[in-house]
Amino acid sequence: MPKYPQAAVSIDRPLERRRALRLNWLLTSGVILAVVIWCAWGTGFNIPKLLAGMPALHDLGGRMLPPDMEVFTELGVPTIETLQMALLGTTIPVFFSLPLALLAAINTTPNQVLGAAIRVLLNTLRTIPELLWAMLLVSAVGLGTFPGTIALILHTTGGLGKFYYEAIEAVDPGIIEAMEATGAGRFQVAWFGVLPNCFPILLSSTLTYWDYNNRAATILGLVGAGGIGLAFTHAIQDFQYPIAMTCIIVIVLILTVIDRISAALRARVI
Amino acid sequence: MPNLRSRLTPTRLAMAVGAIAVYWWSIEGTELSLIEIIKGLPDLWKLLRLMFPPDLSFAWQLWRPLIETLQIGILATFIGSVLALPMGFLAARNMSHPFVYYPIRLVLNVLRGISELIWALLFVVAVGFGPFAGILALIIFSVGIMGKLIAEAVEAVDPGPLEAMRSIGASPWKVFLYGALPQVLPIYLSYALYYWDHNTRQAAILGFVGAGGLGYTLFWSISVYQFERATTAIIAIILLITVMDWFCLFLRKRII
Numbered sequence: 073m074p075k076y077p078q079a080a081v082s083i084d085r086p087l088e089r090r091r092a093l094r095l096n097w098l099l100t101s102g103v104i105l106a107v108v109i110w111c112a113w114g115t116g117f118n119i120p121k122l123l124a125g126m127p128a129l130h131d132l133g134g135r136m137l138p139p140d141m142e143v144f145t146e147l148g149v150p151t152i153e154t155l156q157m158a159l160l161g162t163t164i165p166v167f168f169s170l171p172l173a174l175l176a177a178i179n180t181t182p183n184q185v186l187g188a189a190i191r192v193l194l195n196t197l198r199t200i201p202e203l204l205w206a207m208l209l210v211s212a213v214g215l216g217t218f219p220g221t222i223a224l225i226l227h228t229t230g231g232l233g234k235f236y237y238e239a240i241e242a243v244d245p246g247i248i249e250a251m252e253a254t255g256a257g258r259f260q261v262a263w264f265g266v267l268p269n270c271f272p273i274l275l276s277s278t279l280t281y282w283d284y285n286n287r288a289a290t291i292l293g294l295v296g297a298g299g300i301g302l303a304f305t306h307a308i309q310d311f312q313y314p315i316a317m318t319c320i321i322v323i324v325l326i327l328t329v330i331d332r333i334s335a336a337l338r339a340r341v342i
Numbered sequence: 343m344p345n346l347r348s349r350l351t352p353t354r355l356a357m358a359v360g361a362i363a364v365y366w367w368s369i370e371g372t373e374l375s376l377i378e379i380i381k382g383l384p385d386l387w388k389l390l391r392l393m394f395p396p397d398l399s400f401a402w403q404l405w406r407p408l409i410e411t412l413q414i415g416i417l418a419t420f421i422g423s424v425l426a427l428p429m430g431f432l433a434a435r436n437m438s439h440p441f442v443y444y445p446i447r448l449v450l451n452v453l454r455g456i457s458e459l460i461w462a463l464l465f466v467v468a469v470g471f472g473p474f475a476g477i478l479a480l481i482i483f484s485v486g487i488m489g490k491l492i493a494e495a496v497e498a499v500d501p502g503p504l505e506a507m508r509s510i511g512a513s514p515w516k517v518f519l520y521g522a523l524p525q526v527l528p529i530y531l532s533y534a535l536y537y538w539d540h541n542t543r544q545a546a547i548l549g550f551v552g553a554g555g556l557g558y559t560l561f562w563s564i565s566v567y568q569f570e571r572a573t574t575a576i577i578a579i580i581l582l583i584t585v586m587d588w589f590c591l592f593l594r595k596r597i598i
Binding site for chain 2: 104112115117125153163196199209212213216218287294298301304305320327328
């Protein structure tokens with residue numbers, strides 16, 4: 073029998089199926105619309121309120137402009153603090169996440185129960201937002217960059233740990249088996265077999281977190297944990313809106329530059 | 343054994359010294375030290391003693407903020423993704439004119455360059471406390487980030503169908519509605535789901551600056567030193583984030 077190419081689209085779709093699809097589509101959009109209306113009703117979000125808020129927004133915008141460029145140089149210290157928090161908050165966790173991930177990954181863990189327990193620990197650390205860690209630590213040890221850095225370290229240890237153990241679990245099992253067959257110990261398998269194989273992924277997820285932590289570090293100050301966010305919050309609390317505007321400009325600058333650097337680094341390592 | 347001496351080039355040595363200097367400087371700058379950590383431990387212990395056991399009788403009072411958080415997340419994602427779609431098309435190089443896409447791209451960059459929390463604080467200052475400010479902040483940020491992602495997806499569509507439609511005289515509007523939109527629809531839905539998860543997560547903490555939801559309850563409990571209640575709110579936030587994480591992953595697997 074000769075083989076004819078299959079038609080890409082079946083034109084003679086039965087009428088019932090089309091009706092069913094249309095009904096399905098109508099039902100789905102109806103449910104979504106109902107949920108959205110319920111949400112708008114519950115949160116008091118409506119068009120008149122939006123329109124009524126416009127003058128207030130315009131007023132705030134007017135008071136924030138022009139930005140106060142005199143304070144630009146004074147923002148150097150908080151900017152550096154922000155960058156330092158992000159750097160330490162990303163690189164210190166690497167030393168915790170890597171061993172924990174090796175203990176957590178199904179294919180390298182010495183004990184499956186221990187592995188599961190560490191996975192739960194890493195996921196808990198990751199689930200709690202860094203801002204929440206920061207708020208708790210600020211209420212325990214006081215204001216400053218110290219609680220902010222610890223908050224980033226805690227959240228990142230969980231997040232990087234998860235990325236790492238997923239990368240380790242994706243390593244070709246043949247490599248591990250081959251090394252074990254030659255009599256390599258657990259540490260040797262991990263160090264010379266598993267890690268070199270997933271090194272690019274590990275590096276790339278660490279870069280992702282560095283990017284993320286810079287963004288996080290700019291807002292940690294909103295709960296008192298230092299950096300440029302603290303300068304911004306102080307400016308808002310003192311009604312010095314032009315200074316707040318300068319802080320926003322600095323934040324956007326920091327994030328744009330970091331974004332470029334991490335994209336360049338990523339292109340080099342992968 | 344690899345020869346250590348041949349690996350230790352002057353450039354590498356300089357880089358290592360530079361890295362150590364940067365770290366030293368960062369550790370000094372952030373006052374991060376083991377001594378500080380050990381000195382902080384008693385304070386942390388004191389806080390934990392205040393936080394435990396959690397006041398579970400407070401849980402029933404958390405229903406309203408919990409629902410409010412969910413509502414903020416849903417509403418912001420819905421409005422944000424609806425607004426992001428035209429923005430994404432206008433910002434795509436293959437769909438619009440340079441006079442349109444450069445300004446739109448700039449606007450999108452500014453919208454997502456500023457974090458949700460900063461938008462939220464600005465909106466709280468302008469329109470007052472409550473979920474309204476939080477929704478506005480999340481909409482703004484979602485439009486910025488989803489608009490950019492949609493534009494990238496639109497730029498990557500197969501140009502064949504678009505050209506075919508143009509050649510038979512379809513208007514630009516029809517080209518994008520019937521030529522490009524069907525191609526990006528799965529990606530669009532997957533982004534919408536991803537940002538639903540993200541926005542719910544953010545809605546849970548936006549309250550720290552007064553923008554409603556569970557975060558506001560938590561912030562309030564901590565400000566009045568009711569730490570047992572704060573623990574209950576934290577448990578609620580963790581549960582919410584975990585459930586959303588699973589749910590969105592489940593939906594994304596079904597769509598793609």
